[in-house]
Structure formats: C-alpha cells, structure tokens
Amino acid sequence: MARIIIDEREYECRDGVPVLLAALEAGFDVPHYCYHPSLSVVASCRLCLMEMKLPHPKTGEMGWAPKMFPSCQTPVKDGMEVRFNSDAVQENQRYCMEFFLINHPLDCPVCDKAGECYLQDYSEKFGNATSRMVDQKTKGPKKDVGPKTLLYTDRCVMCTRCVRFTEEISGTHELCVINRGVMNQIDVFPGIPLDNKMQGNVVDVCPVGALLDKDFLFKQRVWLLRSADSICPGCSTGCSIDVDANEDGLWRVKPRYNPKVNDYWMCDEGRFGWKYAFSKNRITQAATRRGGDWETLEWSEVPEVVNFRLTQCVQEHGAEKIGALLSPMMSCEEAWLLATHIRKIAPESTLAMGPVPIVGEDECFPVGCSPEEARFSISKEKCPNRRGIEMILDALGGSVLSFEAFVQSVADGKINGAWIAGGYPEPWVEKDLATAAAKLDVLVLQDLMCTDLLAQADVVLPFCAWTEREGCFVNRDGLVQPFKKARSAPEGAQRDGQYLFEIAGHRGLYSGARVREMMADSVPAVAEVYVPPRVPKYQH
Amino acid sequence: MSEYEPVLLANVGVENSRSIDVYTSRGGYTAAAKALKMTAEEVVEEVQRANLRGRGGAGFPAGVKWGFLPKGRTVTYLCVNADESEPPTFSNRVLMEEDPHQLLEGTLIAAYATQTTTAYIYMRVEFHEQFHILQKALDEAYAAGWFGKNIQGSGYSLNCYIHRGAGAYVCGEETGLIESLEGKRGEPRIKPPFPAVEGLFRKPTVVNNVETLCNVPHIINRGAEWFESIGPKHSTGPKLFCISGPVKKPGCYEGAMDISVRDLIFDERFGGGLLNGKELKAVLPGGVSMGILKADEIDCKLDFDDPRKYGLLGLGTAAAVVIDTDTDMRDVLANVCRFFGTESCGQCTHCREGTSWAQKISLRLQLGAGRDEDLDTLIDIANHMGMMSGMSICGLADGAAYPIRQIVEKFRDEFEGHLRSQVPGKVSRVLEVLN
Numbered sequence: 018m019a020r021i022i023i024d025e026r027e028y029e030c031r032d033g034v035p036v037l038l039a040a041l042e043a044g045f046d047v048p049h050y051c052y053h054p055s056l057s058v059v060a061s062c063r064l065c066l067m068e069m070k071l072p073h074p075k076t077g078e079m080g081w082a083p084k085m086f087p088s089c090q091t092p093v094k095d096g097m098e099v100r101f102n103s104d105a106v107q108e109n110q111r112y113c114m115e116f117f118l119i120n121h122p123l124d125c126p127v128c129d130k131a132g133e134c135y136l137q138d139y140s141e142k143f144g145n146a147t148s149r150m151v152d153q154k155t156k157g158p159k160k161d162v163g164p165k166t167l168l169y170t171d172r173c174v175m176c177t178r179c180v181r182f183t184e185e186i187s188g189t190h191e192l193c194v195i196n197r198g199v200m201n202q203i204d205v206f207p208g209i210p211l212d213n214k215m216q217g218n219v220v221d222v223c224p225v226g227a228l229l230d231k232d233f234l235f236k237q238r239v240w241l242l243r244s245a246d247s248i249c250p251g252c253s254t255g256c257s258i259d260v261d262a263n264e265d266g267l268w269r270v271k272p273r274y275n276p277k278v279n280d281y282w283m284c285d286e287g288r289f290g291w292k293y294a295f296s297k298n299r300i301t302q303a304a305t306r307r308g309g310d311w312e313t314l315e316w317s318e319v320p321e322v323v324n325f326r327l328t329q330c331v332q333e334h335g336a337e338k339i340g341a342l343l344s345p346m347m348s349c350e351e352a353w354l355l356a357t358h359i360r361k362i363a364p365e366s367t368l369a370m371g372p373v374p375i376v377g378e379d380e381c382f383p384v385g386c387s388p389e390e391a392r393f394s395i396s397k398e399k400c401p402n403r404r405g406i407e408m409i410l411d412a413l414g415g416s417v418l419s420f421e422a423f424v425q426s427v428a429d430g431k432i433n434g435a436w437i438a439g440g441y442p443e444p445w446v447e448k449d450l451a452t453a454a455a456k457l458d459v460l461v462l463q464d465l466m467c468t469d470l471l472a473q474a475d476v477v478l479p480f481c482a483w484t485e486r487e488g489c490f491v492n493r494d495g496l497v498q499p500f501k502k503a504r505s506a507p508e509g510a511q512r513d514g515q516y517l518f519e520i521a522g523h524r525g526l527y528s529g530a531r532v533r534e535m536m537a538d539s540v541p542a543v544a545e546v547y548v549p550p551r552v553p554k555y556q557h
Numbered sequence: 558m559s560e561y562e563p564v565l566l567a568n569v570g571v572e573n574s575r576s577i578d579v580y581t582s583r584g585g586y587t588a589a590a591k592a593l594k595m596t597a598e599e600v601v602e603e604v605q606r607a608n609l610r611g612r613g614g615a616g617f618p619a620g621v622k623w624g625f626l627p628k629g630r631t632v633t634y635l636c637v638n639a640d641e642s643e644p645p646t647f648s649n650r651v652l653m654e655e656d657p658h659q660l661l662e663g664t665l666i667a668a669y670a671t672q673t674t675t676a677y678i679y680m681r682v683e684f685h686e687q688f689h690i691l692q693k694a695l696d697e698a699y700a701a702g703w704f705g706k707n708i709q710g711s712g713y714s715l716n717c718y719i720h721r722g723a724g725a726y727v728c729g730e731e732t733g734l735i736e737s738l739e740g741k742r743g744e745p746r747i748k749p750p751f752p753a754v755e756g757l758f759r760k761p762t763v764v765n766n767v768e769t770l771c772n773v774p775h776i777i778n779r780g781a782e783w784f785e786s787i788g789p790k791h792s793t794g795p796k797l798f799c800i801s802g803p804v805k806k807p808g809c810y811e812g813a814m815d816i817s818v819r820d821l822i823f824d825e826r827f828g829g830g831l832l833n834g835k836e837l838k839a840v841l842p843g844g845v846s847m848g849i850l851k852a853d854e855i856d857c858k859l860d861f862d863d864p865r866k867y868g869l870l871g872l873g874t875a876a877a878v879v880i881d882t883d884t885d886m887r888d889v890l891a892n893v894c895r896f897f898g899t900e901s902c903g904q905c906t907h908c909r910e911g912t913s914w915a916q917k918i919s920l921r922l923q924l925g926a927g928r929d930e931d932l933d934t935l936i937d938i939a940n941h942m943g944m945m946s947g948m949s950i951c952g953l954a955d956g957a958a959y960p961i962r963q964i965v966e967k968f969r970d971e972f973e974g975h976l977r978s979q980v981p982g983k984v985s986r987v988l989e990v991l992n
Contacts, residue, residue, distance in 0.1 A: 058747065059904070060747045060950065061904040061905050061906070061950065062905075062906055062950060063905050063906050063907055063948060064906070066947065066948070080950065083945075083946075084945060084946045084947035085945065085947040085948065086947060087747075090747055105945070108941070109941070112908065112941040113906055114909070115906060116906050116909075116910035116911060116914075117910070117911055119905060119914055120910065120913075121965070149930070149934055150914060150917075151928070151988060152914070152917035152918065152921060152988070152991065152992070153917065153988075153991045153992040155913060160619065174906075175903060175904070175906075175909065194742060194903075196903075196905045197725065197899070197900070197901070197902060197903055197914035198898060198899060198901040198902065198909055198912065198913060199898065199901070199909055199910065200903070201903035201909065211595070274701065
C-alpha cells in the first residue's frame with residue numbers, strides 16, 4: 018500500500034494504480050472522460066489534470082511543479098503529493114468543460130443519455146452556466162454504425178473509449194477515428210458495421226450521448242429507471258448485471274462491475290436476451306386439471322393440491338416411483354426447496370437435472386485469443402446454474418440420474434409421479450420426453466412457456482423469468498452469486514421461490530438469504546455468496 | 558555579427574552537387590569513414606562535447622538524446638524528421654534538394670553512433686521532387702557501399718528507407734511521426750515512455766531533424782572545438798535561417814546564431830531589406846508558432862535563448878516571415894488560426910476545440926464582424942489552451958497559443974481601431990450568414 022497526499026490529506030491507496038483511480042477510490046470527484054480502468058490510457062481529454070510536487074531541478078527542494086499532469090497517466094508513488102483543489106486545476110476543468118460544449122448541440126431534452134450524462138454532470142459541477150461562443154457550431158452527422166447502435170457524432174467528446182473497446186476488449190476493430198482536429202469523428206469502415214457479440218458495451222462506456230442503443234432509444238427517461246443487482250442467466254459465465262425497470266416494465270440490461278467474472282462488460286446475447294419475459298406464450302397462472310379441463314388455482318390452494326397429488330401417488334405406487342427433474346435455470350434456493358420437499362414426501366425418490374442447452378463453443382474475447390488470455394468469454398452452456406444444481410444433487414445424494422436416464426425411467430414406467438421443472442426460454446421438450454410423460458400418473462409441471470408437456474400435466478405452475486425471482490446462481494467456475502428481483506411476477510403468477518417455500522411447508526415470505534441459511538448445513542458452499550465491490554461513486 | 562563561411566550550404570550552387578561523385582570530390586563521406594573507425598561511444602561523446610542542439614525547434618541537445626538510449630538494447634531505430642511543415646520554413650528542403658548526400662552521411666554517422674539497425678527518413682508527402690532526389694542519392698550511396706551490409710568493411714550494417722507522410726503538420730512532432738511511421742493516425746503519444754526507451758515499434762528510437770544530422774559530419778571532420786567556436790555560448794554551430802515576405806532577397810541563408818532579426822531582414826548577406834516602398838510592421842521570427850515581434854523588437858537575437866526574453870516560445874525553426882504595414886493584422890491572425898485549426902490532430906480537448914474556436918472568431922474579425930469581447934476571448938482561449946505546459950499531449954497547442962495571444966496583445970490598437978470603425982449591425986449579419 019502506498020500513502021499519498023491528495024489535497025493536504027493523506028490516503029492509503031493501491032500501488033501502481035493511476036493517481037486518478039486512487040483519488041476516485043478515496044471519494045474524490047475528479048472529472049474524466051477518456052480514462053477507463055479496463056482500457057489503455059490515452060490521456061487526451063485533459064480534464065483530470067492535477068498539480069504535483071516535484072523536486073526543484075536546481076535546489077532539489079520539493080515544491081509544486083509549474084505544469085499540470087494528467088492524473089490518469091501518473092502512477093501512484095509512495096509519498097507523492099498532489100492536489101485537485103488549486104485554482105489552476107479548477108480553472109482548467111472550467112475551461113475544459115467550456116471547450117467540450119462549444120460544438121455540442123445542447124439537445125438534452127431529446128437525448129437518451131440525459132440524466133446519466135457526464136457532460137451534464139460535469140458542466141453542472143465544474144463548468145460555466147453559459148457559453149461565450151456565438152459562432153457557428155461544427156456539426157457532425159448522425160451515423161447508423163451498426164444494426165443495434167447509433168452514433169450521434171455531434172454529441173461526441175472524442176474520448177475514444179469506444180474505439181479502444183473494439184481494439185482491446187472485443188478485438189474486432191470496427192470503430193476508428195477519421196478526419197483531423199475539430200472535424201474528428203468516430204466512424205466505422207465502409208461496409209463493415211459495428212456488429213459483434215460485445216458491441217453493446219460501447220454504449221455503456223460512452224460517457225455522453227454519442228453512442229446509443231437502438232433498442233432503448235426514446236423508450237424511457239433514465240431517471241425513472243430503478244436498477245436491480247442481478248446475474249445474467251444467458252449462459253454459465255454469470256455476468257453481474259443491472260436490470261433497469263420502471264413500473265414493472267423492463268427497459269434495459271447493463272453490465273455491473275465484477276472483477277472475478279465480467280469486469281465491466283457483458284455480451285449482446287445477455288443484453289438483449291430478456292425479451293422472452295414478455296412473451297405471450299408464458300404460463301402465468303397456477304392451474305390443475307379437473308376432468309379434462311384446466312381450472313385456475315388460487316395460490317392459497319396450491320400447496321394443498323400439489324402435496325395431495327404427490328402423496329397420493331406415493332401411496333399408490335411407492336416412494337421410489339416418484340421423481341423430480343430440477344432445471345439448471347432454477348436458482349439454488351428454489352432447486353433445494355423442491356428437491357428436499359420431494360425427498361421429504363418420498364425419501365427414495367429419484368432426482369435429476371434437466372437438459373443443459375449447449376450452443377457452439379465457448380467464445381473468448383478479444384477474438385482470436387486463447388481462453389487463458391481472454392478478457393471476457395461467453396460460455397457455450399446457455400443456462401446459469403448447472404453447477405449449482407449439481408452441487409445440490411451431490412449434497413442430497415440418494416437416487417440421482419442423468420436427464421436421459423430419467424426420461425428412460427419415466428418411459429419404462431419406473432417413475433409414475435414426477436415434478437418437472439423447465440424454465441427454458443427456448444423450446445426444450447424433445448419428443449421422447451413428451452411421449453414418456455404420457456405414461457405418468459401424476460405430472461406437476463413448472464415451466465416458463467407452453468410446451469408439449471402441458472398436455473400431460475395434472476398441475477401446472479408458472480416458472481417466472483429470472484427478473485421476477487431472487488436467489489443465487491453458481492457460475493461455471495463455482496462462484497455463488499446472488500441476484501435480486503427487478504420486477505413483480507406477471508399478473509396471476511407468483512414467484513417460484515414463494516410457492517415452493519409454501520409447498521415445502523414454510524410460512525411467511527420467501528427470501529433467498531433465508532433459504533440459504535436453511536441450506537447452509539446440507540450445501541455449505543452456498544452459505545457465502547460473492548457480491549462484487551461497488552465501483553467508486555464518481556468512477557465511470 | 559562575425560564573418561561566416563558557409564558549411565551546411567557549402568555545396569549549394571556547385572554543379573551537380575546532388576551526385577555522389579561531386580559530393581565525394583568535395584570531401585564528402587570522409588567524416589563517415591572517420592566515424593566508422595571510431596567506437597560508437599566516441600562518436601556520441603564528440604557530438605555531446607560539441608553541444609549540438611536540435612535544429613527542429615525545441616533545441617534539445619542531440620548527443621544527450623542519443624545518451625538516453627538504454628544499455629543492452631538489440632534493436633534501435635533512427636528516424637530522420639524530414640517532415641518540415643512549419644509554415645515559413647524551407648531549410649530542410651534546400652538541404653535535401655541541393656546536398657542530399659550530406660544528410661545521408663549525417664544519418665549514417667548518427668546511426669552508427671546510436672548503433673541503429675534501421676534508419677527511416679520520414680518525409681512530408683508534399684516533397685515530391687525532393688523525395689526523388691533523395692531516393693536517387695540513397696541508391697547511389699547504397700551502390701557505393703555507404704549503406705547496406707558491412708559498410709566499408711567496418712562490420713556495421715545499416716538499412717535506410719525513405720517513408721513519405723500523408724500530409725499532417727503534427728507528424729513533425731517526434732511521437733506523431735513514430736505513430737505515422739507505424740501506419741497509424743498521426744497522433745502524438747503520451748510520454749513517458751520517451752522514444753529513446755520505447756519508440757518506433759515499441760523499440761528504442763532516436764528522432765533527429767534533417768538540419769541537425771547535416772551538422773554531424775562537420776563535427777566529426779572538424780571537431781567539437783570548431784563547432785563550439787561558432788556563434789554565442791549555448792547556441793553554437795552553423796544554422797540555417799529562412800526569410801520570406803516582402804523582402805528583396807527572400808531565401809534560405811546560413812550563419813552563426815549571433816545575428817539578430819534585424820540582420821536577417823536588412824543585411825545584404827541575408828534579406829537585403831524590404832521591397833521598395835514597404836515598411837516593416839512585424840515579424841514572425843521562428844516559424845509561426847513561436848510568436849510575433851513588433852517592428853521595434855527586431856533586435857532580438859536569433860539564438861536559442863534570446864527570443865524568450867521577448868516573450869516568444871523559443872527560436873523555433875528560425876524562419877522569419879516579414880509583415881509590412883500594408884498587411885492587415887486581422888488577415889495575419891486569421892491565417893495563423895486557420896493553420897492551427899486545420900492542423901490540430903484533435904486528440905486533446907484544449908487544442909481541438911480551442912484552435913477551431915479561435916479560427917471561427919478570427920474569421921469573423923477578418924470579415925469585419927468583430928465583437929468587443931472577441932479580443933479578450935481570443936487571449937483567454939490562448940491562455941487556457943497552451944500557455945502553461947502540460948495542457949496537452951504535444952506542443953501544438955502551445956505553438957498555436959503563443960502567436961494568437963501575441964498578435965492580439967501586441968496589435969491590440971489596430972484590432973480595436975477596426976472594431977471602432979466597423980459597420981453597425983455587421984456582426985449579426987455575418988453570424989446569420991455563417992450560422
């Protein structure tokens with residue numbers, strides 16, 4: 018740990034980091050645009066300039082150097098003294114903000130970034146209220162740089178974070194700077210749009226309203242949004258994300274800093290892959306079959322109906338004839354509640370995990386790098402919690418089958434009563450499962466979308482989208498990460514954790530933490546969850 | 558002002574001075590032969606003793622620069638900065654046109670001193686004719702065994718290539734040059750690391766100006782003491798001066814750095830005075846980016862130190878533009894601002910926005926539509942663009958700030974006179990048309 022003096026106070030900071038980062042971590046609001054902790058340093062915005070004490074070239078006496086230094090480019094050294102509160106530094110910030118705005122269209126009322134824009138924030142805090150510029154503004158065009166992204170060059174501050182992102186993180190090199198001086202613009206090469214699996218991040222790194230997400234464009238004012246700390250369920254990488262919701266509408270998903278998993282990034286699959294939560298095909302009500310017809314169940318009736326059906330089956334066929342198919346889309350808490358409950362009803366029952374969707378191969382970024390060098394990767398396992406379910410199955414022991422063996426057992430009549438949990442956004446029921454399920458006496462189906470299994474089900478329960486649930490996922494590296502609810506379950510539905518909690522005989526409100534406490538003895542791995550550190554308040 | 562015998566321009570005017578035969582017959586390549594028999598350290602030491610200061614503008618001692626190279630390096634590059642693009646400057650052009658072998662010999666000696674493996678001559682693209690002249694000379698030098706493998710049996714090998722730029726002033730800045738040479742946008746790099754440690758292709762690199770290297774063979778031939786004996790202390794050795802504008806004999810001249818701007822304009826050996834009927838109003842003495850001198854300040858000496866006493870940024874390229882009383886300072890200002898506005902690379906905020914803002918204001922002033930506050934705004938922009946070093950990555954912003962501020966400050970009366978006599982309502986009309 019180095020000790021440095023910032024504005025006359027001593028702070029302890031990490032060795033080797035730029036002074037800017039150390040100051041941000043110490044709680045200072047040092048304005049900056051071009052600096053991003055995960056990208057190379059270009060020191061071009063000149064907004065973070067500071068004063069530094071250096072030995073006098075002749076006398077060797079320490080004193081304030083007659084020039085300013087970019088704090089993003091100056092590494093921390095033990096004993097150094099810097100200041101941001103001097104007149105010269107603050108004057109530079111004020112002039113810099115004026116320079117940034119002279120060619121800016123000031124179109125905040127129609128800009129998507131308004132409310133989370135660092136031109137707004139810094140102008141308010143460090144700039145002037147008015148501009149002295151009366152001449153014509155140099156106006157850049159709007160550009161359609163890719164299928165998902167728009168570029169408003171007139172709002173750009175030329176921090177080049179987006180260019181460096183495509184060079185250093187995605188490794189796809191689509192963006193570049195063209196022209197010179199004030200005519201500088203970000204652009205794509207002719208015929209090569211910004212279209213890679215990580216391109217959405219350029220919108221996140223843009224500190225102003227230059228790069229915008231077409232999907233989110235003009236949908237919401239950002240100050241109306243409330244973020245929930247979540248984990249992306251798109252694959253087993255388990256990226257930390259923020260789910261931005263307003264009035265039970267979901268508007269966008271953004272990456273959240275997680276040094277162990279995704280750094281500051283996420284892929285487009287996860288970013289735009291949540292639309293299924295609003296599918297018309299979703300099961301939103303609990304129902305049971307009476308005669309041949311579906312009858313909607315009140316949630317207060319559900320525990321009784323489900324438990325009655327399952328107990329009856331145990332009495333008719335024996336405890337070993339019951340099985341439960343857990344889904345890798347479930348959280349650990351939900352899977353544990355379900356599995357332990359089935360085992361309570363029928364101690365000899367069979368447990369299995371549903372299919373793990375595999376698509377292609379793991380993808381590493383920057384493209385073309387080896388998995389060891391990867392700064393980001395997308396897993397081929399398109400489910401969030403394979404490791405977690407395996408952990409629970411291991412912990413519970415007893416009769417545990419593979420998915421194929423489970424389907425075979427059902428087909429062979431070895432299992433007569435089953436609870437099958439789905440929850441996959443994509444169609445997942447293969448023909449053999451549907452045919453085998455026809456032989457079941459009792460089928461409790463917990464699923465997200467209507468599938469062929471619905472025809473065989475006796476009780477159907479809605480499997481809510483992850484944004485409506487809470488719990489924890491275990492990613493492919495075994496990291497246990499909690500996610501929070503971002504919106505309520507759709508009308509008529511109840512979140513899985515809650516009804517499983519009640520079916521298992523517990524009273525009160527479900528919460529992930531509460532269930533993890535219950536699980537701690539049998540599955541100690543989930544007792545401690547990993548929550549990544551928050552980035553300093555003024556870092557962006 | 559002392560008597561002076563041309564050294565750098567000694568071959569100018571000699572018939573066929575570009576050919577290797579003529580060059581050799583006049584004592585060419587003897588310095589290279591001598592240097593190759595010395596050790597590299599001895600050559601560096603000799604140049605250090607001569608205190609050869611860089612002729613590109615900043616005046617940094619070349620030998621010291623060579624000394625910054627790390628020990629134990631395996632690859633070293635030498636870049637010859639032939640991107641001469643400071644507005645009224647054309648001394649490198651004369652050197653390359655008239656005596657290309659002098660540059661090549663200097664390059665070879667500097668390369669040997671720094672144990673360079675490959676040398677690149679980075680030439681501005683507008684030097685079409687000069688490129689072909691220099692390329693022909695390089696081919697001759699290769700054929701004569703002064704470049705290539707095992708030069709003159711010394712065991713030292715050097716390849717030299719001429720690379721042509723793409724037309725950017727900022728590529729004359731050494732790290733901008735390096736970026737451009739690597740095939741990237743010509744944008745200066747942040748320092749540290751300095752090129753001597755991590756330069757071209759991330760390897761130790763030395764960047765020297767054409768005129769600097771042309772001095773090297775003479776230092777080797779005649780010794781550091783000879784070099785030190787020319788001109789005033791700290792500003793020794795031969796120097797080329799350019800003069801342009803309404804003078805009788807515009808051109809490139811050689812002298813010691815003991816002459817003043819007055820000598821350069823009025824002495825018969827240099828500019829020879831103003832054209833008949835013209836009267837001196839101002840001089841931009843060191844290329845445009847050093848600042849401006851009023852007619853009563855022309856006793857400023859053209860050495861590395863004296864210009865600072867007149868508030869100038871430095872000696873610069875020692876290329877003077879003479880401005881006469883018939884010239885409107887608004888035109889001078891607009892021209893200077895337009896140059897920097899279009900030549901800023903656009904990386905750093907102050908320089909990108911400041912130069913373009915100044916360009917817009919100066920254009921409006923030129924069109925006779927100035928506002929009273931414009932002059933203060935221009936000075937304010939200049940003050941916060943580059944008067945304090947460290948505001949931007951390279952010196953371009955400083956080079957823009959100095960002349961802008963000084964033109965406005967030193968000729969404020971003239972600007973204010975124009976503002977007073979301006980047609981009422983002109984500002985809003987011009988703004989309407991421009992906006």
